[in-house]
Amino acid sequence: MILHVTIIQSLTAGVLMISIFTLATRNDRIVPLLRQLIYAVSVGQGVLVLFSLKAISSVTDVASLLVSLLFIVYFIGFRGYLASNDAKEYFQG
Numbered sequence: 494m495i496l497h498v499t500i501i502q503s504l505t506a507g508v509l510m511i512s513i514f515t516l517a518t519r520n521d522r523i524v525p526l527l528r529q530l531i532y533a534v535s536v537g538q539g540v541l542v543l544f545s546l547k548a549i550s551s552v553t554d555v556a557s558l559l560v561s562l563l564f565i566v567y568f569i570g571f572r573g574y575l576a577s578n579d580a581k582e583y584f585q586g
Contacts, residue, residue, distance in 0.1 A: 501537040505564055508534045512571065521584035524575055531572045538565045 508530045515523045538561045545558045574580050 501534075501541050504537060505534050508568075519584050521581075524580070524584065528572055528575050531568045531575075535565050535568045535572075538568070 508527075511523070511530065512527055514520075515527055542558060542561045542565070545554060545561065549555060549558065
């Protein structure tokens, strides 16, 4: 399970960096790909949450579970923002 955790966390960090790059450069061509990457990482974080539920034995396990849930909520909100009219205006202006 440790390998799965590191892969999912690495992908999450990569998607966060791509999203920062996309917002900083206002590159609207990357947005459809970014929305798909966000969906994939959210699913990966959800699988991580399911794996974490069966082995909760310490405070660090609970903290890891809460961080994964926080990432899922953040990514769902960010994906919704990318589909909104505000984001379209941001990338055009």
